[in-house]
Amino acid sequence: MAIGRPVEAVADIPEAAPRRRWLAVVGEFCRQRPLGALGAAVVAVNILVGLGANVIAPYDPVATDYGAMLARPTTAHWLGTDAFGRDVLSRIIYGSRTAMLVGFACAFIGATVGAVIGVASAYFAGKVDLLVQRVMDIFLAFPLIILALAVVSILGTGIQNVIVAIAIPDDSARRARGAVERAWRSARCRTWTPRARPASGTGASFCATCSRT
Amino acid sequence: MTKYIVKRLLLMIPTLLGVAVLIFFLMRVVPGDIVELRFSGESAYASKENLDKERARLGLDKPVWQQFVSWMGGLVRLDFGTSMWTGAPITEEIRLRFALSLQLAIMATIVAVLLAIPLGVIAALRQDTWIDYAVRVISIAGLATPSFWLGIVFILGLLIIFKWLPPMVYTPFWTDPVQNLAQLIWPALAVGYRYSAVATRMTRSAMLEVLREDYIRTARAKGVWEKLILSRHALKNAMLPVLTVIALEFAFLIGGLVVTEQVFNLNGLGMLFVEAVGHRDYTLTQALVMLVAFVFIFVNFLVDLAYAWIDPRIRFR
Numbered sequence: 001m002a003i004g005r006p007v008e009a010v011a012d013i014p015e016a017a018p019r020r021r022w023l024a025v026v027g028e029f030c031r032q033r034p035l036g037a038l039g040a041a042v043v044a045v046n047i048l049v050g051l052g053a054n055v056i057a058p059y060d061p062v063a064t065d066y067g068a069m070l071a072r073p074t075t076a077h078w079l080g081t082d083a084f085g086r087d088v089l090s091r092i093i094y095g096s097r098t099a100m101l102v103g104f105a106c107a108f109i110g111a112t113v114g115a116v117i118g119v120a121s122a123y124f125a126g127k128v129d130l131l132v133q134r135v136m137d138i139f140l141a142f143p144l145i146i147l148a149l150a151v152v153s154i155l156g157t158g159i160q161n162v163i164v165a166i167a168i169p170d171d172s173a174r175r176a177r178g179a180v181e182r183a184w185r186s187a188r189c190r191t192w193t194p195r196a197r198p199a200s201g202t203g204a205s206f207c208a209t210c211s212r213t
Numbered sequence: 214m215t216k217y218i219v220k221r222l223l224l225m226i227p228t229l230l231g232v233a234v235l236i237f238f239l240m241r242v243v244p245g246d247i248v249e250l251r252f253s254g255e256s257a258y259a260s261k262e263n264l265d266k267e268r269a270r271l272g273l274d275k276p277v278w279q280q281f282v283s284w285m286g287g288l289v290r291l292d293f294g295t296s297m298w299t300g301a302p303i304t305e306e307i308r309l310r311f312a313l314s315l316q317l318a319i320m321a322t323i324v325a326v327l328l329a330i331p332l333g334v335i336a337a338l339r340q341d342t343w344i345d346y347a348v349r350v351i352s353i354a355g356l357a358t359p360s361f362w363l364g365i366v367f368i369l370g371l372l373i374i375f376k377w378l379p380p381m382v383y384t385p386f387w388t389d390p391v392q393n394l395a396q397l398i399w400p401a402l403a404v405g406y407r408y409s410a411v412a413t414r415m416t417r418s419a420m421l422e423v424l425r426e427d428y429i430r431t432a433r434a435k436g437v438w439e440k441l442i443l444s445r446h447a448l449k450n451a452m453l454p455v456l457t458v459i460a461l462e463f464a465f466l467i468g469g470l471v472v473t474e475q476v477f478n479l480n481g482l483g484m485l486f487v488e489a490v491g492h493r494d495y496t497l498t499q500a501l502v503m504l505v506a507f508v509f510i511f512v513n514f515l516v517d518l519a520y521a522w523i524d525p526r527i528r529f530r
Contacts, residue, residue, distance in 0.1 A: 034346075073341055109525065134224075134227055134228060134231065135231070137228045137231075137510070138228055138231035138232050140229060141505075142232055142235060142506060143502055143505045143506070144299070144465070144484050145470065145471060145483065145487070146236065146486065146501075146502055147468055149487070149490045150239050150240075150242075150243055151244045153244060153245070154242055155399070177393045
């Protein structure tokens, strides 16, 4: 996000106390990029909650309690229960496992494959570039919902197939290609400025994965 | 320029052809078939002969390549045929729903642009102040909030606070604009918020990048009025990536709002998509995909033309 911010400040931390250096870097980061630190904290909490779901969750997420269906929040069920009497809090806690897995896997696979394709397309240029771009156009123009429905009905439901369905239309390839192009163009007309930031695209597609419908 | 436009229009053909091939064969690879689905409830009629008769009626007994050729022949003449499930002409099936989806997408875009551009510009001008942080928190929250959830909150909030429920039956705009807008403004706001989040972030980072350019300093040095620098020099150049984001999102909205449509009881293209695939209605699904793909490609084409209009340095060959 932040462009041209003084990153040197992080590098200038004295080498004197090697044991405290790691903490100092973290502290410096929190002070310089409070929003980034907040975001990292949210993701870290989500990962921890997901990892320790079986310890933290007060109930089994699929255990039904027909005596307490659609209950309001009480001390026994902090967030109440759903139509089958399942504890909502426990379900959310277990849900972060799926959310983290799908989110990270999609962003990682989409960005990695996309970056390779995009950079290769820009590097080889010419006919290869034209062909790759046309194929990318086809996938981008293809409605996401159909691709997802098709993948799920061919491969069946399940987390790994959801990941495939969401990762296919990732537009990292286009971003990566654009980034390389821009870098080349600025290399030709002035001194090279590495302002290519496909990473920010990855972050956005991660968020989009979680909220788009 | 004319040459460029013609070339771009011609380049649409291979892309659309690719989409057509992909959807045609994808639908045939997906397991399940419309005839079995239709007769599954009525086992009395599901004899082998009846199934075959129905398949023959729908033309599903012919070899796949023949089906493909006849479908492509229809596409070229812009004849999409009839829906396999309802038997109604596809243009009839799609027309009203497309009008609804298009109107919703346009309204959401208006909401998003009205929010995103002022917020993004202010955030960039006041970088690292509390204003900037507030805008960034609002836009991150927008990315993280599912729009169907926001829609539910809107409906419940209106009901509880104002004891008023937005109309839940669709009225076309030309029949009763007030009724129509009273219904569609809520989904437009819910979707527009998420949409504006993407655009705000892009506006902010593009403005920050442009404001560091040499020509902005030159403009300031020669004493151009600051407001003019912002509107004419900076904002105009910063709009390029924002336009791309808006166009991508707009194209997505045409066919991609499934849950939001369900929340507001809207019969838009998103719901039709799910029904069509669920019924394995090949002709309808194929027509829908071609329509959405065409909108996507056409919007992108318009954006590229707008690029040249906004930034005269861009000359297309």
